[in-house]
Amino acid sequence: MVVDDEALVRSGFDLILSAADDIEVVATSVGAEAVDTVRRERPDVVLLDIRMPDVDGLTVLGRLRALPEPPVVAMLTTFDADEYILTALRSGAAGFLLKDTEPDQLAQLVRTLVAGGVVMSPKASRAVWQNHPGAAVVDDEDSTRVGRLTEREREVLVLIAEGLSNADIGARIHLSAGTVKDHVSAILTKLRVGGRVQAALLAQRAGLLDEGQRDGEAGPGSGR
Template identity: 65%
Template sequence: MIQVLVVDDEALVREGFSHILNAADDIEVVGAVPGGEAIRTVRELRPDVVLLDIRMPDVDGLTVLADLRRIQDPPVVAMLTTFDTDEYVTTALRSGAAGFLLKDTDPEQLPHLVRTLAEGGPVLSSKVTRTVVDGYLDAGLREPSAVRLTDRLTGRERAVLVLMAEGLANTDIGDRMHLSTGTVKGHVSAVFSKLQVSSRVQAALIAERAGLLTPPKDEDAG
């Protein structure tokens, strides 16, 4: 059972997300609280995943994220936002957020996205714009360039990075590459170190900028 904490100052948002997620057989919302109660609740309930509003009147969501990242064995945190071009999104990604979701995310997709987060996969809303991705990269990952960063990887580490960027969890990567989960974890740690990142979504964005995720062009039929 995946345990989730929803942190948002709007009661309607908390209730809506809780209702949707609790309808899934494998997900339980263990708490739904305003921002000021987030840290205490996480320490008490130890959820697997936290859905955290990026903009709250009583406490800054980015401050809460930073505090959560300092907790021993911290939960996976995805940011909630109303705007796909929110300027705070790039800061959240650099600060270790596992991704972000728009509050109008399709309810049918929400449980799947939470499962992806719990399995260690990166989550970016389908409405993420080029501005958000480019803004993240402009903010500190152009020097050294993404290509230069990925050139540091071994062939196997590069393969792990691509599968990680596709949203696969460590167990799935292991199955795909015929490796043990422990070996995959070692490669993921090496990728993080060489790319100078702290989350899978950061690594995925570098992989995209380096051209590792570009699908092959269709050949002309004639």
């Protein structure tokens, strides 16, 4: 389901996603109607505009997260350094997409969301942190948490932050799905975070994505 106040964005995303054989756009909506439409249509994923004139996306996100069976929600934004992105991620969004995302990437990003992955490109997430310097400070407790991770867990954390699902992580570093699941559980426990998005944010804040990209130049851990 696509929620945006601009008809052109709604119709464009609908057209692009509906062309994929494995994706069905069950509805499009504007902000004020979004929650009722989600209750009626029960989509797996909602792409939600972060800035709308009648009701802002953060308010809609909060209402969707309060539903008994909330959908996965990713925010739509025009600006990769949108000041509201960080708040949305901390409020339960599974990531964010820029509205000018290449059409051939859009369907794959939706598949990533359905598979439990995080949609948050390293370039765009760095812009978020760079424009919120106070949020970018890694305190001693964060450093201690990251220090608890094994080398393999750090590698898995970088791939979580790249947006990979457990299955994709397993394929990338040649581990079984069960082993990856165990690593993810250990990472969330050691970092004391509530989910993959919060882990990805901490990884970004700690500079692990930059480390992963440098290491990836000579090995299999490089980013997509």
